[in-house]
Amino acid sequence: MKMDEILKLSLDELKKRLVDEEENLSNLRFQLATQQLSNPIRVRMVRRDIARIRTVIRQREIEAAVVAAPQTTETKAS
Numbered sequence: 488m489k490m491d492e493i494l495k496l497s498l499d500e501l502k503k504r505l506v507d508e509e510e511n512l513s514n515l516r517f518q519l520a521t522q523q524l525s526n527p528i529r530v531r532m533v534r535r536d537i538a539r540i541r542t543v544i545r546q547r548e549i550e551a552a553v554v555a556a557p558q559t560t561e562t563k564a565s
Contacts, residue, residue, distance in 0.1 A: 488536045493543050501547075505540045508533055 496504065512533045518524040 488539070490539060493539055496543075498544065498547055501540055501544050505537065505544070508537050508540065512537065 493501070512530065515524060515530045515533060519527060519530060524530075
């Protein structure tokens with residue numbers, strides 16, 4: 488999954504995709520342990536997709552917190 492695709496998704500879709508990818512990773516690890524996985528590089532790709540999704544989710548949470556926080560740029564006069 489490319490970053491462009493991830494950025495187009497809404498927060499709810501990202502969270503749903505994260506759960507799906509984590510489940511997929513679990514299945515891939517099981518297949519790897521039982522030597523049924525034909526492409527072991529797939530595990531790395533899914534881990535990176537999970538990291539990308541988590542990064543975008545965290546960025547959006549931070550943006551929401553910044554928007555919700557009151558802007559206090561006043562300085563104290565002595």
